[in-house]
Amino acid sequence: MGGPRxxxxxxAGRPVILLPxxxxxxxxxxxxxxxxxxxxxxxxxxxxxPARPAPLGLDHRVLKSxxxxxxxxxxxxxxxxxxxxHLGECGACAEEAVRLxxxxxxxxxxxxxxxxxxxxxxxxEACLERRPPRIPxxxxxxxxxxxxxxxxxxxxDFGNAEWHAPVRLRWFAGEGQTNRRTTVAGVIAxxxxxxxxxAVALGLDxxxxxxxxxxxxxxxxxxxxxxxxHLPPTREVRARWRxxxxxxxxxxxxxxxxxxxxxxxxxxxxPLHDAMLDRAFECWVHAExxxxxxxxxxxxxxxxxxxRMIDLAARLLPQALTGHRRGGPAASGGHRHLVxxxxxxRSLRLEIEGCGGGEWLIPLDSPAAVGSAEHEVAxxxxxxxxxxxxxxxxxxxxEAAAGQVGDRQAIRDVLFAAASLSRL
Numbered sequence: 001m002g003g004p005r006x007x008x009x010x011x012a013g014r015p016v017i018l019l020p021x022x023x024x025x026x027x028x029x030x031x032x033x034x035x036x037x038x039x040x041x042x043x044x045x046x047x048x049x050p051a052r053p054a055p056l057g058l059d060h061r062v063l064k065s066x067x068x069x070x071x072x073x074x075x076x077x078x079x080x081x082x083x084x085x086h087l088g089e090c091g092a093c094a095e096e097a098v099r100l101x102x103x104x105x106x107x108x109x110x111x112x113x114x115x116x117x118x119x120x121x122x123x124x125e126a127c128l129e130r131r132p133p134r135i136p137x138x139x140x141x142x143x144x145x146x147x148x149x150x151x152x153x154x155x156x157d158f159g160n161a162e163w164h165a166p167v168r169l170r171w172f173a174g175e176g177q178t179n180r181r182t183t184v185a186g187v188i189a190x191x192x193x194x195x196x197x198x199a200v201a202l203g204l205d206x207x208x209x210x211x212x213x214x215x216x217x218x219x220x221x222x223x224x225x226x227x228x229x230h231l232p233p234t235r236e237v238r239a240r241w242r243x244x245x246x247x248x249x250x251x252x253x254x255x256x257x258x259x260x261x262x263x264x265x266x267x268x269x270x271p272l273h274d275a276m277l278d279r280a281f282e283c284w285v286h287a288e289x290x291x292x293x294x295x296x297x298x299x300x301x302x303x304x305x306x307x308r309m310i311d312l313a314a315r316l317l318p319q320a321l322t323g324h325r326r327g328g329p330a331a332s333g334g335h336r337h338l339v340x341x342x343x344x345x346r347s348l349r350l351e352i353e354g355c356g357g358g359e360w361l362i363p364l365d366s367p368a369a370v371g372s373a374e375h376e377v378a379x380x381x382x383x384x385x386x387x388x389x390x391x392x393x394x395x396x397x398x399e400a401a402a403g404q405v406g407d408r409q410a411i412r413d414v415l416f417a418a419a420s421l422s423r424l
Contacts, residue, residue, distance in 0.1 A: 058082050064093055071100035120149060121302065137249055138256040140273035143280035143305035148245040151287040154298065155238055158184065163235045167293045169286070171393035172419035180424060184293060185233035186226065187286050190424070192241040193225045194218040194282065198275050199244060201263040202251045207244060217266030219424040252276065274312055281309045285392040300385050306356030310384060313391045313421060314350055314360040318367040320417040339365045344372030348406075348414050349379045356384040364410055378406030380414060390415070393422030 058066075058079075063086045069075045070083045087094045137145055163185045170179045182190070196207040197218070213224040226233075252258075252272070263275035270278060284301055291298035300306060339345035350360045361371025381403035382390070389395045397415035404411045 058086075060086070060090065060093075063090075064096070067093060067097050067100055071097065071104050118302070120153075121146065135253050137253050138259065138273075140259060140308075141249060141252045141276045143301065143308055144245075144276045144283070145249045146305060147280045147283040147287070147301060148242070148249075151283055151290075152238075152242055152245075154287060154291060154296070155184075155188070158235065158294070160235065162294050164232070165293045167289050169289060169424060171422040171424055172396070175416075177393060177396055182226075183232060184290050185235060185237050187290055188237045188241050189225060189229075189233045190222045191283060191286060192237065192244055193221045195241075195244055195248065195279055196221065197265060198248055198263055198272070198279060201261060201272065201275075202248070202255065204244075204247055204251060207240065215266050216264065217423075220266065222424060248276075274315075277308055277312045280305065281312070281388070281392075284309075285388075285394070300355060300388075303356045306384055306388070307358060310352055310356055310358070310387060311360070313387070313418065314362065316421055317350075317362050317414065317417055318369070320420050321362075321364065321413055322367055324413060324417045324420050339363070339369040341366070341368035343369060344375055345369035346375050346377050346410070347371040347373070348410050349373075349376050350414070351379065351381040351403075352384045352387055353381060354383045354385070362414060364413070376406075378404070378408075378410040378414075380404055380411055387418070390418050391421045393419055395419075 063083055066075060066079055066083050070080060075083065083097075087097055164183050167182055167184055167187050168179050169182060169187070169190070170177055172178075192207050200206050208221060208225060211224050211228045213221040255261075259271065259273040261272040262269045263272055265275075280301075288298050301309070345366060346364045347361045348364055350362055352358055352360075361373060361376070363369035363371045364377070382400065386395065386401055390397065390400045397412070397419050400415055402411075402415065
């Protein structure tokens with residue numbers, strides 16, 4: 001009573017399988033076949049995934065001859081499948097395959113994971129060709145924009161140990177080199193405080209805040225900031241420096257017409273366009289100091305930007321010559337010629353070779369005089385990067401690899417004047 005009735009004695013006790021109504025009455029499609037005990041069915045292939053090619057039925061001799069091509073990934077898909085199946089069965093071929101793969105690894109030159117220095121410039125140029133910026137960065141500020149970006153890329157993966165790595169800052173003072181020890185974080189703090197001179201001229205916040213620097217020179221500002229810190233600077237200074245550099249580039253883009261605005265360095269002034277070049281130059285020089293401290297390669301600026309940095313140094317040389325002679329040796333040739341402002345006078349030809357090269361005629365007797373090929377008394381030839389390192393105080397005048405012809409005293413004066421452009 002109440003239970004299902006069987007159709008015969010042979011079906012007694014067998015469970016009744018109830019099928020979904022949709023599969024029969026609603027046209028739901030054919031029913032799946034039931035597997036017999038012990039029967040296995042191949043797994044269905046994943047949609048969108050190509051089927052693995054069936055291995056070719058090749059003998060041992062042929063498969064062994066394919067091992068070299070397999071190690072170089074030069075086999076067809078069917079041949080590779082046959083070789084790999086064979087390697088699971090033949091120990092001798094498996095050992096040979098390992099040796100061949102190791103040999104291929106030795107033949108291939110490892111590729112650096114670092115991005116190429118020019119990649120950022122190429123990407124930006126390609127983007128700007130497609131869609132020019134609504135407010136472009138002035139050409140005289142592009143070197144600063146590029147050098148701060150390159151330094152930031154160097155810093156981005158530094159750990160705590162690298163931020164506290166010792167760095168020796170070097171510059172030329174008087175008749176010799178001097179130096180100051182700090183850390184990677186201390187160098188970034190130095191760049192931030194000196195960049196603050198440009199920020200103040202543009203009406204931006206001074207990174208010194210309430211800290212007072214006695215003379216207002218780059219060195220005095222840096223020393224005041226370092227002294228005011230309760231602890232040595234850490235990696236947190238990077239964010240402040242980078243935000244300030246972005247603010248500077250953004251602001252000069254909006255005020256591009258103020259390229260001649262004076263920027264005070266305490267004991268001298270530079271127009272804004274030269275101050276931005278000066279900051280780009282120092283950013284590159286100190287990026288090399290940091291890279292040396294952590295034993296990492298660092299490339300010079302692009303030729304276009306390096307040429308502008310060299311041009312700035314060449315334009316500053318006549319005034320630097322005057323300052324050098326006031327506190328140093330006698331004038332070239334034992335006497336100086338009086339030259340009226342704007343008139344040609346005795347000159348030295350500064351020839352810069354290699355990246356960013358060019359020629360400049362440096363007036364020797366007065367900052368207001370004009371360089372003249374007719375009054376040339378000496379000629380110096382220097383590599384572009386070597387000249388910049390001389391102007392940064394990283395190479396002494398005696399060690400500068402310079403080709404020299406003409407008035408020896410004039411050559412010495414110019415080399416020492418170039419080194420005197422350096423500072424903390």
